[in-house]
Amino acid sequence: MELGLEQSGAGCAKTLQDELTCPICLDYFKDPVSLDCDHNFCRACITQCWGGIPVSCPQCRETVQERNLRLNRQLANMVEIANRLSLQAYEPSWYRRSYNKINDLAVW
Structure with a gap:
């Protein structure tokens, strides 16, 4: 995937969110694994998806070895960073200002 230089901050955030989302559960990856075809899924999602049927990638249908997860x-680190950023985005500004003042006082 290639990002254009003209993409806005909101557009970049949406693109990042899409890249960190499991195509099966549509949530951020949890315990992400890569298949031989280089597609990524949550370990629990792909394991449940396969459930006794011939093992293939849900995205490209390439046959893969189940033990090669x-x-x-x-990717797990990127999800952790995105989660931290989204939590910071929802912190009220008054909370951040109060927290900074408390930290400034603690230095003295």
Whole structure:
């Protein structure tokens, strides 16, 4: 995926959110794993999806080895960062100002 330089901050945030979303549960990845075809899913989602049927990628239908699920640590870290950023976005500004004042006082 290529991002255009003209993309707004909101557009970039939406693109990032899409990239960090499991195509099965449509939520941020939890314990993300990569298949041999390089598509990513939550470990629980892909395991439940396969449930005894021939094992293939739900996105590209490529046959994959079930035992070849690879933990995607980089993706897990990106999800953690996105979760922190979204929590900060919902903090009221008065809370941030109060917190900063308390920290300033603690230094003295």
